[in-house]
Amino acid sequence: MKELPVLHTPRCVMSRITAEDILVLRQIFDDELTQKYLSELQSLVDTNESIKRIMASFDTLLEQDEGMIWGIRLGEILIGFVAFIDLSCKPTIFYATHPSHRSKGYMKECVSKSIRYVLDCGLCSYIQTEVHNDNTFSLCLLNNIGFKYIMQDNIKTQLRIDIC
Secondary structure (H helix, E strand, O other), X not given: OOXXXXXXOOOOEEEOOOXXXXXXXXXXXXXXXXXXHOHHHHXXXXXXHHHHHHHHHHHHHHHOOOOEEEEEEEOOEEEXXXXXXXXXXXXXXXXXXXHHHOOOOHHHHHHHHHHHHHHHOOOOOEEEEEEEOOOHHHHHHHHHOOOEEEEEOOOEEEEEEEOO
C-alpha cells in the first residue's frame, strides 16, 4: 500500500485520516456551510459508513496516483481536510474546515502546502476547482495563493493554478 506523506505547515500536520476521525468528519460534513459549498458530496457522506467508504476510495486513488486526502491536525485534533481527485485528467482540489477552526489561516497554510507537494511531485501540471460565488473566504484564499479566475457564471467561479 502506498503511503500518504505527512506534510507540515507552521501550525498544522497533514496526515492520513483514520477511523478515529470519522466523528469529526461527520461534524464537518453536517455543518451548514460545508453542506452548502460542497453540496456535491452530501449524498456520498450522509452516514458514518459512507464516510468510511469515501476514505477507502481515497486509498485506491492514492495507489493509482489519481487522488489523495489529508486530514489537517492541530496537535492531535482533526480540524479539516484537503483532497485532490482526477489528477491525470482534471486535477481538482476541495477542502473543508471544522466550524470551530475557520478564519484562522489554517486552511491557507494547508492548501498551499498540499498544492506545492502535488505540483512538485509532477502528479499534474495544474490544479483547478469551482467555488460558489458567495464563498468569499475560499475565493480570497485561492486568489491569495496564486489561483487565477478562468470562468464565472451566476453560481460558481472556476479557478486554476499552473505549475510555475
